[in-house]
Structure formats: C-alpha cells, structure tokens
Amino acid sequence: MSQSQDILEHMKSSPITPIEALNKFGCLRLAARIKDLKDLGHQIVTLTAEKNGKKFARYVLIKERK
Numbered sequence: 001m002s003q004s005q006d007i008l009e010h011m012k013s014s015p016i017t018p019i020e021a022l023n024k025f026g027c028l029r030l031a032a033r034i035k036d037l038k039d040l041g042h043q044i045v046t047l048t049a050e051k052n053g054k055k056f057a058r059y060v061l062i063k064e065r066k
Helices: 003-011 018-025 030-039
Strands: 043-051 054-063
Touching: 003 018, 003 030, 003 054, 018 030, 018 054, 030 043, 030 054
Parallel strands: none
Antiparallel strands: 043 054
C-alpha cells in the first residue's frame, strides 16, 4: 500500500498529525500526502492543535471520495 493509502486508512478511524505519520508510516511530508488525497476527492480539514507551546496540524477525514 502507498503512504497515501495507509494515511487514508488511518484517518478513517482517527485524525493524524505529522509526528504520527512519521512514526507509523515513515512519512516526512504529510501535507503533501493530504493534498494528494484531497486532489482525489477526499474531504479533509486541517485543524491547528497546540501541545507544550508548540503548534501543529491535525488532519481530519470528513468524507471519503465515492
């Protein structure tokens, strides 16, 4: 399976952050994979989260492409 497919499968059950993508899938460019998924028609929103004073993106799958 490709990184994009792995990430999509993960997002079906929970949001994903860049550090999770790196640890689980070896993905260094999560934003690029999210763009690929959006270009395929998946509806994904980007939320800004903060932990220990650091801001990061959290991506949530709203609706899969049919």
